[in-house]
Amino acid sequence: MSKSERVVLALGGAGTVGSGIVKAFLDRGFKVVVISRDSSRLEKLKDFVSPSSRENLITVVGNVGSEEGAEEAKQAVLKAVGKVTDIVSSLGFSWWQGGPPHTQTVKELHWVLETLILSTFVSWKAFFPLVREDPNCTYTFITGGAGEKLLMPGTGFLTVGAASALAFCQVLREEYPDVPCKLNQVKINTGVATPDRLAPGYLNHLDLGEAVATLVERKNTSHTVFNVNCPADLKTILLENNIMSERI
DSSP states (O other), X not given: OOGGGOEEEEETTTSHHHHHHHHHHHHTTOEEEEEESOHHXXXXXXXXXXXXXXXXXXXXXXXXXXXXXXXXXXXXXXXXXXXXXXXXXXXXXXXXXXXXXXXXXXXXXXHHHIIIIIHHHHHHHHHGGGTTTOTTOEEEEEEEGGGGSOOSTTOHHHHHHHHHHHHHHHXXXXXXXXXXXXXXXXXXXXXXXXXXXXXXXXXXXXXXXXXXXXXXXXXXXXXXXXXXXXXXXXXXXXXXXXXXXXEO
Protein backbone atom coordinates (compact mmCIF):
# COMPACT_ATOMS: atom_id res chain seq x y z
CA MET A 1 0.00 0.00 0.00
CA SER A 2 1.55 3.31 -1.08
CA LYS A 3 1.57 6.39 1.13
CA SER A 4 -0.94 8.11 -1.12
CA GLU A 5 -3.35 5.22 -0.48
CA ARG A 6 -3.02 5.39 3.31
CA VAL A 7 -5.47 7.52 5.28
CA VAL A 8 -4.45 8.60 8.79
CA LEU A 9 -7.08 9.54 11.34
CA ALA A 10 -5.33 11.88 13.77
CA LEU A 11 -7.42 12.00 16.95
CA GLY A 12 -6.44 15.14 18.83
CA GLY A 13 -4.84 16.40 15.63
CA ALA A 14 -5.74 20.03 16.28
CA GLY A 15 -3.71 20.19 19.51
CA THR A 16 -0.04 20.99 20.05
CA VAL A 17 1.12 17.37 19.90
CA GLY A 18 -1.37 16.41 17.21
CA SER A 19 -0.63 19.30 14.86
CA GLY A 20 3.03 18.31 14.59
CA ILE A 21 1.95 14.75 13.80
CA VAL A 22 -0.57 15.91 11.19
CA LYS A 23 1.99 18.08 9.41
CA ALA A 24 4.54 15.26 9.30
CA PHE A 25 2.10 12.82 7.70
CA LEU A 26 0.91 15.38 5.16
CA ASP A 27 4.47 16.27 4.19
CA ARG A 28 5.10 12.57 3.52
CA GLY A 29 2.17 12.28 1.14
CA PHE A 30 -0.46 10.69 3.41
CA LYS A 31 -4.07 11.79 3.54
CA VAL A 32 -4.99 12.92 7.05
CA VAL A 33 -8.37 13.32 8.73
CA VAL A 34 -8.79 15.48 11.85
CA ILE A 35 -11.93 15.73 14.00
CA SER A 36 -12.59 18.63 16.38
CA ARG A 37 -15.58 20.18 18.10
CA ASP A 38 -14.07 23.61 17.43
CA SER A 39 -14.17 24.64 13.76
CA SER A 40 -11.83 27.56 14.46
CA ARG A 41 -9.12 25.13 15.61
CA LEU A 42 -9.53 23.22 12.36
CA GLU A 43 -9.12 26.43 10.38
CA LYS A 44 -5.99 27.25 12.38
CA LEU A 45 -4.64 23.78 11.57
CA LYS A 46 -5.25 24.34 7.86
CA ASP A 47 -3.22 27.55 8.05
CA PHE A 48 -0.44 25.75 9.93
CA VAL A 49 0.22 22.86 7.54
CA SER A 50 2.24 23.20 4.35
CA PRO A 51 0.20 24.82 1.53
CA SER A 52 1.43 22.17 -0.92
CA SER A 53 -0.12 19.36 1.16
CA ARG A 54 -3.25 21.14 2.39
CA GLU A 55 -5.51 19.43 -0.13
CA ASN A 56 -4.79 16.10 1.60
CA LEU A 57 -6.11 17.38 4.94
CA ILE A 58 -9.75 16.49 5.59
CA THR A 59 -11.40 18.13 8.60
CA VAL A 60 -14.59 17.03 10.33
CA VAL A 61 -16.47 18.99 12.98
CA GLY A 62 -17.53 16.45 15.59
CA ASN A 63 -17.27 15.26 19.18
CA VAL A 64 -15.42 12.01 19.93
CA GLY A 65 -16.00 12.49 23.67
CA SER A 66 -19.34 10.72 23.67
CA GLU A 67 -20.40 7.40 22.16
CA GLU A 68 -23.09 9.04 20.04
CA GLY A 69 -20.75 11.79 18.89
CA ALA A 70 -17.95 9.36 18.05
CA GLU A 71 -20.30 7.21 15.97
CA GLU A 72 -21.54 10.26 14.08
CA ALA A 73 -17.96 11.39 13.51
CA LYS A 74 -17.01 7.93 12.23
CA GLN A 75 -19.80 7.98 9.68
CA ALA A 76 -18.75 11.47 8.58
CA VAL A 77 -15.13 10.31 8.19
CA LEU A 78 -16.09 7.26 6.13
CA LYS A 79 -18.36 9.39 3.95
CA ALA A 80 -15.50 11.84 3.34
CA VAL A 81 -12.62 9.41 2.71
CA GLY A 82 -14.10 5.92 2.39
CA LYS A 83 -11.57 4.18 4.64
CA VAL A 84 -9.03 4.63 7.41
CA THR A 85 -5.72 2.72 7.41
CA ASP A 86 -3.87 4.29 10.34
CA ILE A 87 -5.05 5.89 13.59
CA VAL A 88 -2.93 8.05 15.88
CA SER A 89 -4.56 9.08 19.16
CA SER A 90 -3.03 12.03 21.00
CA LEU A 91 -6.20 12.82 22.93
CA GLY A 92 -5.83 13.84 26.54
CA PHE A 93 -2.69 15.96 26.31
CA SER A 94 -4.05 18.66 28.62
CA TRP A 95 -2.34 20.40 31.50
CA TRP A 96 -4.13 20.53 34.86
CA GLN A 97 -2.90 22.19 38.05
CA GLY A 98 -6.02 22.91 40.06
CA GLY A 99 -4.62 22.24 43.52
CA PRO A 100 -4.44 19.41 46.05
CA PRO A 101 -7.19 16.75 45.98
CA HIS A 102 -8.96 17.87 49.18
CA THR A 103 -9.75 21.24 47.56
CA GLN A 104 -11.40 19.68 44.49
CA THR A 105 -14.92 18.54 43.68
CA VAL A 106 -16.16 15.32 42.15
CA LYS A 107 -17.24 17.42 39.16
CA GLU A 108 -13.65 18.54 38.61
CA LEU A 109 -12.33 14.98 38.81
CA HIS A 110 -14.98 13.89 36.33
CA TRP A 111 -13.90 16.65 33.93
CA VAL A 112 -10.26 15.56 34.17
CA LEU A 113 -11.11 11.92 33.55
CA GLU A 114 -13.38 12.87 30.65
CA THR A 115 -10.56 14.86 29.08
CA LEU A 116 -7.70 12.44 29.71
CA ILE A 117 -9.21 8.96 29.40
CA LEU A 118 -12.92 8.79 28.54
CA SER A 119 -12.48 10.40 25.10
CA THR A 120 -9.57 8.02 24.42
CA PHE A 121 -11.75 5.02 25.27
CA VAL A 122 -14.83 6.20 23.38
CA SER A 123 -12.89 7.04 20.22
CA TRP A 124 -10.99 3.73 20.36
CA LYS A 125 -14.26 1.83 20.68
CA ALA A 126 -15.66 3.62 17.63
CA PHE A 127 -12.65 3.57 15.31
CA PHE A 128 -10.65 0.46 16.24
CA PRO A 129 -13.03 -1.83 14.28
CA LEU A 130 -12.02 0.03 11.10
CA VAL A 131 -8.42 -1.22 11.34
CA ARG A 132 -8.49 -4.15 13.76
CA GLU A 133 -8.36 -7.08 11.32
CA ASP A 134 -5.87 -5.68 8.80
CA PRO A 135 -2.13 -6.36 9.35
CA ASN A 136 -1.36 -3.40 7.07
CA CYS A 137 -3.15 -1.02 9.44
CA THR A 138 -1.90 0.66 12.62
CA TYR A 139 -3.30 2.18 15.83
CA THR A 140 -0.83 4.28 17.82
CA PHE A 141 -1.46 5.90 21.19
CA ILE A 142 0.53 8.94 22.29
CA THR A 143 0.62 9.06 26.10
CA GLY A 144 2.54 10.96 28.78
CA GLY A 145 4.72 10.07 31.72
CA ALA A 146 2.67 12.20 34.12
CA GLY A 147 0.79 9.07 35.09
CA GLU A 148 3.86 7.67 36.82
CA LYS A 149 4.69 10.58 39.12
CA LEU A 150 3.40 13.82 40.56
CA LEU A 151 4.94 16.48 38.32
CA MET A 152 4.56 19.28 40.88
CA PRO A 153 2.26 20.27 43.75
CA GLY A 154 -1.32 20.76 42.67
CA THR A 155 -1.23 18.44 39.64
CA GLY A 156 -2.61 15.34 41.34
CA PHE A 157 -5.67 14.95 39.15
CA LEU A 158 -3.43 15.16 36.08
CA THR A 159 -1.51 12.15 37.42
CA VAL A 160 -4.75 10.25 38.02
CA GLY A 161 -5.99 10.88 34.48
CA ALA A 162 -2.67 10.19 32.81
CA ALA A 163 -2.25 6.97 34.82
CA SER A 164 -5.66 5.85 33.56
CA ALA A 165 -4.50 6.34 29.98
CA LEU A 166 -1.36 4.28 30.60
CA ALA A 167 -3.40 1.51 32.22
CA PHE A 168 -5.86 1.52 29.33
CA CYS A 169 -3.06 1.02 26.81
CA GLN A 170 -1.68 -1.86 28.89
CA VAL A 171 -5.12 -3.46 29.00
CA LEU A 172 -5.42 -3.27 25.20
CA ARG A 173 -2.01 -4.87 24.64
CA GLU A 174 -2.86 -7.75 26.95
CA GLU A 175 -6.53 -8.19 25.98
CA TYR A 176 -5.70 -8.23 22.26
CA PRO A 177 -2.33 -10.01 22.04
CA ASP A 178 -2.86 -11.41 18.56
CA VAL A 179 -4.80 -8.64 16.84
CA PRO A 180 -3.54 -8.27 13.23
CA CYS A 181 -3.47 -4.45 13.37
CA LYS A 182 -0.17 -2.96 14.56
CA LEU A 183 -0.96 -1.67 18.06
CA ASN A 184 1.71 0.58 19.62
CA GLN A 185 2.22 3.29 22.21
CA VAL A 186 4.62 6.25 22.27
CA LYS A 187 5.07 7.44 25.86
CA ILE A 188 6.42 10.97 26.17
CA ASN A 189 8.28 11.48 29.45
CA THR A 190 8.95 15.19 28.96
CA GLY A 191 7.23 18.35 27.77
CA VAL A 192 6.15 19.02 24.19
CA ALA A 193 5.89 22.51 22.72
CA THR A 194 5.86 24.52 19.51
CA PRO A 195 9.22 25.97 18.40
CA ASP A 196 8.43 29.41 19.85
CA ARG A 197 7.69 27.97 23.30
CA LEU A 198 10.43 25.37 23.71
CA ALA A 199 12.06 24.97 27.12
CA PRO A 200 15.26 23.01 27.90
CA GLY A 201 14.64 19.29 27.46
CA TYR A 202 11.28 19.79 25.78
CA LEU A 203 10.38 18.12 22.50
CA ASN A 204 9.65 20.20 19.43
CA HIS A 205 6.21 19.06 18.30
CA LEU A 206 7.46 19.00 14.70
CA ASP A 207 10.27 16.60 15.59
CA LEU A 208 7.85 14.44 17.55
CA GLY A 209 5.55 14.38 14.54
CA GLU A 210 8.37 13.20 12.29
CA ALA A 211 9.23 10.39 14.70
CA VAL A 212 5.62 9.20 15.01
CA ALA A 213 5.13 9.34 11.24
CA THR A 214 8.30 7.29 10.79
CA LEU A 215 7.07 4.57 13.15
CA VAL A 216 3.65 4.40 11.52
CA GLU A 217 5.03 4.41 8.00
CA ARG A 218 7.36 1.49 8.76
CA LYS A 219 4.58 -0.53 10.45
CA ASN A 220 7.13 -3.17 11.50
CA THR A 221 6.39 -3.33 15.24
CA SER A 222 3.35 -4.16 17.34
CA HIS A 223 2.41 -4.29 21.01
CA THR A 224 5.40 -2.12 21.79
CA VAL A 225 5.84 0.84 24.14
CA PHE A 226 8.30 3.43 22.84
CA ASN A 227 9.66 5.60 25.67
CA VAL A 228 10.80 9.09 24.72
CA ASN A 229 12.69 10.78 27.55
CA CYS A 230 14.51 13.55 25.68
CA PRO A 231 14.91 15.03 22.17
CA ALA A 232 17.79 12.65 21.43
CA ASP A 233 15.38 9.70 21.60
CA LEU A 234 13.46 11.11 18.63
CA LYS A 235 16.64 11.13 16.55
CA THR A 236 17.13 7.51 17.49
CA ILE A 237 13.71 6.68 16.08
CA LEU A 238 14.40 8.54 12.85
CA LEU A 239 17.97 7.44 12.21
CA GLU A 240 18.36 4.02 13.79
CA ASN A 241 14.85 2.56 13.91
CA ASN A 242 15.69 1.50 17.45
CA ILE A 243 14.58 3.33 20.57
CA MET A 244 14.12 2.41 24.19
CA SER A 245 11.10 0.15 24.07
CA GLU A 246 9.44 -2.73 25.84
CA ARG A 247 7.77 -5.64 24.20
CA ILE A 248 4.74 -6.53 26.28
